[in-house]
Amino acid sequence: MNDILSRFCPRIEFDSYEDFFENYRCIVPADFNFAYDVVDQWAKIAPGKRALLWTNDEGAMRSYSFSDIKKRSDKAANVFKSQGIKKGDVVMLILKQRPEVWICMAALEKIGAVCIPGTYQLTPKDLLYRCNIAEVKALITVDDEGLLDNLEKVLPECKTVTVKALVGTKIPRGFIDFRRAIDEAPEEFSRPAGEDAARLGNPRIPPVSEPMLIYFSSGTTGMPKMVVHDHSLPLGHIVTAKYWHGVQDGKVHMTQTDSGWAKFAWGKIYGQWICGAAIGVYDTEKFTPKGMLEAIQRIKPASFCAPATIFRFLIKEDLSSYDFSFIEHTSVAGEPLSPEVFYQIKEKTGLEIREGFGQSETSVMAASFKWLPIRPGSMGKPAPIFGLTLLDENGKPCDDGIVGNISVTAAGTPGLFGPGGTPLLGVSDSDPAGAGLPIPGLFRGYWKDDEITRALWHDGAYRTGDMAWRDADGYYWFVGRNDDVIKCSGYRIGPFEVESALMEHPSVLECAVTAAPDPMRGQVVKATVVLARGFNPSEELVRELQNHVKRVTAPYKYPRIVEFVDELPKTVSGKIQRNLIRQQDWSVQG
Numbered sequence: 216m217n218d219i220l221s222r223f224c225p226r227i228e229f230d231s232y233e234d235f236f237e238n239y240r241c242i243v244p245a246d247f248n249f250a251y252d253v254v255d256q257w258a259k260i261a262p263g264k265r266a267l268l269w270t271n272d273e274g275a276m277r278s279y280s281f282s283d284i285k286k287r288s289d290k291a292a293n294v295f296k297s298q299g300i301k302k303g304d305v306v307m308l309i310l311k312q313r314p315e316v317w318i319c320m321a322a323l324e325k326i327g328a329v330c331i332p333g334t335y336q337l338t339p340k341d342l343l344y345r346c347n348i349a350e351v352k353a354l355i356t357v358d359d360e361g362l363l364d365n366l367e368k369v370l371p372e373c374k375t376v377t378v379k380a381l382v383g384t385k386i387p388r389g390f391i392d393f394r395r396a397i398d399e400a401p402e403e404f405s406r407p408a409g410e411d412a413a414r415l416g417n418p419r420i421p422p423v424s425e426p427m428l429i430y431f432s433s434g435t436t437g438m439p440k441m442v443v444h445d446h447s448l449p450l451g452h453i454v455t456a457k458y459w460h461g462v463q464d465g466k467v468h469m470t471q472t473d474s475g476w477a478k479f480a481w482g483k484i485y486g487q488w489i490c491g492a493a494i495g496v497y498d499t500e501k502f503t504p505k506g507m508l509e510a511i512q513r514i515k516p517a518s519f520c521a522p523a524t525i526f527r528f529l530i531k532e533d534l535s536s537y538d539f540s541f542i543e544h545t546s547v548a549g550e551p552l553s554p555e556v557f558y559q560i561k562e563k564t565g566l567e568i569r570e571g572f573g574q575s576e577t578s579v580m581a582a583s584f585k586w587l588p589i590r591p592g593s594m595g596k597p598a599p600i601f602g603l604t605l606l607d608e609n610g611k612p613c614d615d616g617i618v619g620n621i622s623v624t625a626a627g628t629p630g631l632f633g634p635g636g637t638p639l640l641g642v643s644d645s646d647p648a649g650a651g652l653p654i655p656g657l658f659r660g661y662w663k664d665d666e667i668t669r670a671l672w673h674d675g676a677y678r679t680g681d682m683a684w685r686d687a688d689g690y691y692w693f694v695g696r697n698d699d700v701i702k703c704s705g706y707r708i709g710p711f712e713v714e715s716a717l718m719e720h721p722s723v724l725e726c727a728v729t730a731a732p733d734p735m736r737g738q739v740v741k742a743t744v745v746l747a748r749g750f751n752p753s754e755e756l757v758r759e760l761q762n763h764v765k766r767v768t769a770p771y772k773y774p775r776i777v778e779f780v781d782e783l784p785k786t787v788s789g790k791i792q793r794n795l796i797r798q799q800d801w802s803v804q805g
Contacts, residue, residue: 217464217491219256220457223450227457232586234459239599241450241655247423249449250288250324251406253489256675257281265493268467269314270513271498272345272506277314284317287397289404291315291322293395296354298378298701302327305349305429306745307473309333309356312498315382316391316474317484319355321545324427324446325404331429334475339365339795345431346373347592348663349441353391412654429662430575441662442477442575448482449485451578451656454598456486459571459582461518461544469495469516471507471525477575484576492518504532516646519566522549523556526568527718527725530559531747532714539564544585546571549695550790553715554591561720570594574679576602578656580621581691592715593690594683600654605685611676618684618694618709662778682709696793701730701738708740708772710793716767717742717774722750727783728796732775743796744773745783752779 220227223242229235244252257264258281267279287355300306306328310316316332323330333342335357342365347350354376356362367387370376379792380391406748423446431439460482462468470482483494496512507525519542526547545560548571571582572594580603582597597603603614605619657677660668671678682694694700694709701708710728717726724747731741742760746752757777762772784792 218260219253220453220464220490222252224488225297228390229586232584235515235584235586236597236599239454239458241600243423243447243450243655245423247450248406248484249427249446250321253449254281254288254321255285257488257491258285263735264465265467266488267314267317267494267496268514269312269496269498269577270510271497272501274509274513276513279317283323284295285404287318288313288325290397290400291318292325292404293400294329294391295322295326295353295391297400298380298391300326300328300353303329303426304352305329305331306353306355307331307333307345307349307351309335309337309354310382311335311357311359311360311500312474312496313357313382314395314496315355316479317494318397320484325406327422327425329426329429331431332475332479333431335359335362335484336471336473337362337365337475342366343369343372344438346376349429352376353378354378355380355382357381358385365386385456402637424659426659426662428480430480432575440664440667443659444480445659447655448480448578449489449602449655450484451654452481453489454486454600454656455481455571455573455579457490457654458598459569459579460546460585461489461545461569462487462490462492463517464491466492466517467495467514468492469497469511469514469519470519470520472522478522481548481573481578501544502528504528508532508534508537508767509777511539511542512537517541518544518546520546520548523547523552524550524725526552526556526560530556530563531724533596534563536761537564539566539770542566545569548579551594551711551715552594553711553718555715555719557589557591569591572681572691574681576658576677576679577623578677579621590690593686593692595691596689601657603691605683606676606678610676611759613685615685615687618654618682618700620697621679621681621683621691621718623679624675634713671676673710701740712768713740713742713764713772713774716764716772717744717760719767720763721740722756722760724748725783725791727791727793728774729793731797731800733775738771739775741776741778741796741800743778743780743783745781746779787798 225240237301259365264281266281266284269277273417306323320330332355352375358381381395382393386392425445426443427446428541430442432442456462468487472478489496495516497513545566552570561567567589569583571579573580579598580601581594581597583589598788602623602624604624606622607613607619680697682697683691685691693711713728714726717723723744725745727743729737729741733739760777761773784795
């Protein structure tokens with residue numbers, strides 16, 4: 216038995232989805248800290264156990280044990296403390312997939328500082344906004360030339376940043392050589408005790424409820440919001456890792472994502488290490504399908520997860536010369552996976568992809584869990600703990616077949632919410648009723664924005680803003696963001712269904728379906744399409760795509776407008792920004 220996992224899950228194995236959903240429990244210790252209670256514990260009971268298996272574009276390979284991570288994170292914690300970083304301070308990490316990501320995250324957890332992961336693709340505007348609104352005190356970055364140029368432009372205006380450090384060889388003036396500082400730092404770092412471990416000002420709330428991690432939302436609509444997670448988040452990702460990703464103790468799991476995205480927390484650290492899996496790391500400077508495939512061959516993961524975008528690119532490659540026999544479990548999240556991509560991956564590799572759904576605000580909320588037959592295009596069934604349901608505009612549960620807002624309803628009652636709408640329900644060894652503890656995997660709110668928190672989190676429910684419907688067997692089917700649903704001639708059309716139909720056509724590499732203005736119908740369906748290699752835009756191809764959608768969905772759902780583009784607008788996390796396409800079309804009309 217996994218000695219670490221069994222500390223938090225009284226029962227680990229289940230006979231069926233129903234058994235799992237009804238009987239899964241997660242213990243939330245009142246003083247839980249991932250770095251001390253997972254990383255350091257693995258180093259204690261299994262010193263040589265592999266934690267990371269790292270590779271890069273050049274094919275270099277490195278392996279790190281939990282003892283390595285403990286030692287380096289203790290030394291990094293001493294570096295942070297020597298620079299004045301203390302409990303509650305905010306530190307931004309822009310480290311791609313360097314091993315220092317894991318080392319720094321563990322070190323900051325040991326101190327009690329708050330970590331903000333960021334992607335190297337952030338623009339000067341993004342960097343300035345994040346540093347100032349979050350009051351970032353320290354910034355640790357890689358020596359990426361474009362990123363350093365952007366930072367040089369804005370750091371003078373980032374008034375709270377007092378510590379700048381760099382991981383790499385080209386150390387700019389004013390930056391600390393972070394690797395060298397770690398090498399030279401003391402190794403001893405002990406877990407705080409007594410008053411140092413208590414929450415300042417309110418000792419009745421246990422330390423597990425303190426902020427640990429802030430993710431900026433993907434920004435598909437409006438300015439990015441600061442999603443605050445506390446120290447219970449890693450425990451929420453046990454379900455993500457073991458029961459959806461299918462990770463195994465002692466085997467390698469690989470999720471492909473930059474460290475600046477919330478998918479990193481989902482697939483590259485928390486649940487995976489609690490379950491005893493090693494993390495497969497492909498530290499790429501630029502994604503290419505060939506590079507991805509070759510990295511998979513080197514790492515040989517037993518379980519693999521990637522965004523839908525990667526799978527869409529992979530099916531356009533010749534996969535016959537690659538070995539996938541070592542992959543025992545495959546999953547996808549971030550955006551829905553069209554059935555056509557599912558079938559092509561299965562045909563070319565033998566892999567069946569299990570879809571999952573969640574947000575930066577949560578751990579996995581629904582998935583095609585390992586007991587469930589896969590229904591391509593469906594996100595599967597709800598995870599335990601959250602009490603997932605679909606709510607209509609009046610906050611009432613939707614019947615099967617009716618589109619509703621995917622909502623968390625087990626977050627408690629109005630009397631069990633803390634400041635800003637924080638949920639105060641969970642399961643604890645010291646507090647069986649759960650009052651006063653967070654639900655593991657559910658965010659605490661939007662930092663410095665109580666108004667938005669209350670708008671989405673009220674009357675005992677958190678409304679995700681994502682729309683779906685449920686079939687008679689309990690499977691959920693994604694429709695789109697609430698703002699993305701198209702209302703045309705009295706019909707409500709979900710963009711994902713039309714996009715899935717378009718993806719079946721061999722000419723389509725990527726597409727986005729949005730509402731475009733129309734004087735007669737109010738709105739019509741528009742498809743913005745990136746063509747695959749070997750295809751060129753033409754009126755004939757437009758008609759072919761339109762007729763294809765009519766055949767596989769319904770005549771009223773076909774795109775009356777088809778626009779061919781070289782690329783789609785995306786967030787830094789790779790999600791398609793349909794709102795930008797929509798805004799452009801409606802501003803032109805205006």
